[in-house]
Amino acid sequence: MPIWLETAIRSFSILIGLFIITKILGKKQLSKLSFFEYIVGITVGDIAGTMSVDLGINLQEGITSILIWSLFPVFISRLSLRNKKFRDFIEGNSTVFIKNGKILEENLKREKYTIDELLEQLRKKDIFRVADVEFATLEPNGELNVLLKREKQPLTVGDVFPNPPSEKEPQTVIMDGLILDEPLATMGLNRGWLKQELDKQGVAIENVFLAQVDSYGQLTVDLYDDKIQVSEPQEKKLLLAAIKKVQADFELFALQTESEEAKQLYTNNAEKLTTLLRQVEPLLRN
Amino acid sequence: MTVGSQVKQSLASLKSIHAGLQGLALISQDEQAQRTFHEAMMLTEEIIADIKKRLSKLEWEEPQYHGK
Numbered sequence: 606m607p608i609w610l611e612t613a614i615r616s617f618s619i620l621i622g623l624f625i626i627t628k629i630l631g632k633k634q635l636s637k638l639s640f641f642e643y644i645v646g647i648t649v650g651d652i653a654g655t656m657s658v659d660l661g662i663n664l665q666e667g668i669t670s671i672l673i674w675s676l677f678p679v680f681i682s683r684l685s686l687r688n689k690k691f692r693d694f695i696e697g698n699s700t701v702f703i704k705n706g707k708i709l710e711e712n713l714k715r716e717k718y719t720i721d722e723l724l725e726q727l728r729k730k731d732i733f734r735v736a737d738v739e740f741a742t743l744e745p746n747g748e749l750n751v752l753l754k755r756e757k758q759p760l761t762v763g764d765v766f767p768n769p770p771s772e773k774e775p776q777t778v779i780m781d782g783l784i785l786d787e788p789l790a791t792m793g794l795n796r797g798w799l800k801q802e803l804d805k806q807g808v809a810i811e812n813v814f815l816a817q818v819d820s821y822g823q824l825t826v827d828l829y830d831d832k833i834q835v836s837e838p839q840e841k842k843l844l845l846a847a848i849k850k851v852q853a854d855f856e857l858f859a860l861q862t863e864s865e866e867a868k869q870l871y872t873n874n875a876e877k878l879t880t881l882l883r884q885v886e887p888l889l890r891n
Numbered sequence: 892m893t894v895g896s897q898v899k900q901s902l903a904s905l906k907s908i909h910a911g912l913q914g915l916a917l918i919s920q921d922e923q924a925q926r927t928f929h930e931a932m933m934l935t936e937e938i939i940a941d942i943k944k945r946l947s948k949l950e951w952e953e954p955q956y957h958g959k
Contacts, residue, residue, distance in 0.1 A: 844912070
């Protein structure tokens with residue numbers, strides 16, 4: 606067998622083997638490499654590289670070494686999933702740097718962190734005043750996480766509206782002009798409904814590049830033809846306007862009528878509509 | 892427009908609101924929203940019943956506009 610062919614076969618099979626190993630290691634590795642896993646990754650790559658080029662290395666020896674290097678971390682991560690103490694030992698604990706707004710100098714020293722580095726990390730998170738920090742901790746992967754004091758925290762929707770209506774994830778129902786039946790079924794809808802909604806917006810299905818349905822059944826589309834303006838869904842707004850109009854009408858009738866009984870009836874129903882409005886307005890507003 | 896036809900118009904609007912709320916109650920994914928829409932829908936049903944009663948009385952008072 607010519608040398609180039611052997612190298613090619615080796616490289617190809619090692620490539621496939623590495624691919625399988627990375628699949629076994631899983632997604633977590635990518636996002637959150639510990640120092641140990643980082644080194645293991647480099648070593649495995651190095652072994653694989655050498656093995657594919659250096660024909661002097663026996664394949665059996667190389668494969669054994671690769672298997673040990675790559676399966677040992679898998680074994681350790683399985684074990685640390687079950688045992689908290691083992692996990693703490695392997696992955697390390699986080700160190701608190703700022704507590705109750707006060708810097709803990711002892712902990713800084715223990716992690717060999719200078720105050721300059723701490724300030725730098727804080728600045729990276731747009732914090733320039735240490736006085737704004739309530740709590741800060743150094744995670745095992747070297748990242749600093751910060752909890753701001755309550756008055757310095759950014760405003761959230763919950764701060765403004767006490768009980769905001771919840772919003773589930775939208776589903777994509779048309780992609781590249783093709784109807785996706787599964788997301789439609791998840792929403793409890795079907796092709797007939799989709800056709801009807803598209804007709805309402807005056808859009809041909811062949812022209813739709815992307816269509817999404819939000820959790821209140823509103824359909825938004827993106828067309829191939831970008832010159833066409835698609836109107837935003839108006840149904841909820843129209844419904845809200847209709848309720849407000851009927852409520853106003855009832856108040857008007859109550860004023861106009863001379864019969865005491867009718868007046869009572871209209872006022873009652875106007876009030877009912879007011880409570881109804883209060884309930885559904887947050888849901889219908891957007 | 893007579894009072895009768897005005898009330899009829901409101902009744903029609905109410906019925907459309909009822910249908911709109913019903914549709915939303917069915918299509919909403921969030922349970923809390925479903926419940927709110929459903930309750931609102933029941934409330935409109937009550938109001939519709941009330942207004943219908945009133946309307947029959949009005950038709951009796953203004954017989955010339957009956958059925959319009």
